[in-house]
Amino acid sequence: MSSVLINAEDMDAIALGGAFLGTGGGGDPYIGKLMAQQAIREHGPVTVISPMDVADDALCVPVAMMGAPTVMLEKLPRGDEALEALRQLERFLGKKADALICIEAGGLNSTIPFAVAAATGLPLIDGDGMGRAFPELQMVSLTMHGIKATPLVLADEKGNTSILNTVSNLWTERLARAQTVQMGGAALIASYPMTGAQMKVGLLHDTLSLIKGVGETIKSERDAKRHPGDVLTRRFDGRKLFTGRVTDIERATTGGFARGKAIFKGVDAYAGRTFSIDFQNEFLVAKDGEGRLLATTPDLICALDADGGLPVTTEQLRFGLAVSFIGLPANPQWRTPAGLDLVGPKYFGYDHPFTPVEALHP
């Protein structure tokens, strides 16, 4: 049985790695880090355990933030909504959770579960449901393995809660999103309650370790005055997409999402060219000025500040900021027909078929 103790100092790397693999979404790493660190300092370190070490009949529960990350910047979580969501779910199921799960990578969604794990003393499972971040609730490997998103509990900072039971994970998304919008654009959830046996098959394994490793790389490269883009691109067999300065940014927080498009003027090796990135919480599609596809969902489009090398979330994009974009191959499950049905370009309304980032940049 292997387990790792995560203390407050480790949260720096986890928040950074989560924000990088969160592909622009999954929330602000600074807020998430502070929440988790405060909980760990108060309650003690968090035990992260391997998925294979969880009992088959254990109750495993992901906890997460749902909504537009732009909203979370202004409407800080009170801190105990996620715990309240978990407690309500336990009462509804008549059973206590044995382990917690991160639903996705992201500055907030890789760190909030640590805060809840610290407060409850529950272990956190080394894995997640995406290997990146996606904007909608049904967009998890769990859906492909027939695991139901409900019963799901939604909680806001005012004390309102909702327990959903739905006929499909797409219906969960629709009903939970509508409530999230009413709750002010962001809410905390406990969802996808599953057995250890289901988790072992449905979850992507060892991705918390991966996130921590990515964060440590970003920190050590920055300490060595190197930009972390090179080593991260090599590590994931990714592709550099472009480096550019934001010249135009359109964004709207609508329907419970932060949606928009940014235009970039290339710098350095990319000078003289323009580029565009579309996003819905996460970066979805990167193109050059001639409309040629550079990378597309479900492959990861990761952003680092071109100067400092820190991850950049969509809500941090602003006029003049220079950003380096890197395309990484998605987990192979997302490139299957079932995966592309859930998160491929067509689902998001695009005409282009999915083409792997390696094929776009041979």
Next chain:
Amino acid sequence: MSSVLINAEDMDAIALGGAFLGTGGGGDPYIGKLMAQQAIREHGPVTVISPMDVADDALCVPVAMMGAPTVMLEKLPRGDEALEALRQLERFLGKKADALICIEAGGLNSTIPFAVAAATGLPLIDGDGMGRAFPELQMVSLTMHGIKATPLVLADEKGNTSILNTVSNLWTERLARAQTVQMGGAALIASYPMTGAQMKVGLLHDTLSLIKGVGETIKSERDAKRHPGDVLTRRFDGRKLFTGRVTDIERATTGGFARGKAIFKGVDAYAGRTFSIDFQNEFLVAKDGEGRLLATTPDLICALDADGGLPVTTEQLRFGLAVSFIGLPANPQWRTPAGLDLVGPKYFGYDHPFTPVEALHP
């Protein structure tokens, strides 16, 4: 102890009376009648009991349709959603209901509880939460008496359900309405679980008997070839507002409501004048062509077909239809400052103060 057995034939009068006091809302009387009659024929008659005969510790639960009545015309309830909502609420509370309640008057909302009462064998309490219909969930006498709308269960015809727990009845309305919209514009609810002791204070008493009496009057007057408007106006110390033909009708089903405005050209004694009626599920405000107020929420604006004498709901308004409008004084609770805060003209965005219909037509 007084109780009345209601059989399938009685549902004719209850649906008619409910539609009349439903002031244009509360759903179509024909669909509601059929649903209740089918359930009574299958399971036997329904016992209606006096509020004062209910034990103080009994669990009393209103069941109702929520949403835009226009939608219910096209999206018929499957029939067991209200029962499913009740069963889920019972499971959540860990307690069986002892009696059911009608939340409001209306063609559907005075009859659906009979269908559920027949199917469960539970008695129905002689009373309701409005003495008319209002469009929003918090607009009940129960709110004025501090009774919480939650836990509330919402169920749709597909099998989706939601259990809400909120910090106020206004928050219940906001969250339940958002889900109702996602569920296709209409859903069935079990809400305001209360003790018999709370019910005795919070509910308007004996209004089911009143509704049945109104329906019987409409039937007997029609049988005698008389228009029921005269006798109903006298019975409630009401005022005839006008009789006119629809010349313009604007309507939209938005935000989970049927909203709109109808313009009428006066006929008979009202020839040569024009009139307007605003509605949000229910008729809210009646004015003449010069903008003079004829009746305003919370007083009842009831509509009868000018020729046949049957109640007219907002969704039945169509070009050329001749309608007689009658204004009735609202239950005195609605005319208090607390009542006007919930359902007065200001809440609905109007500038005019509330003026009783008797004062507008001395």
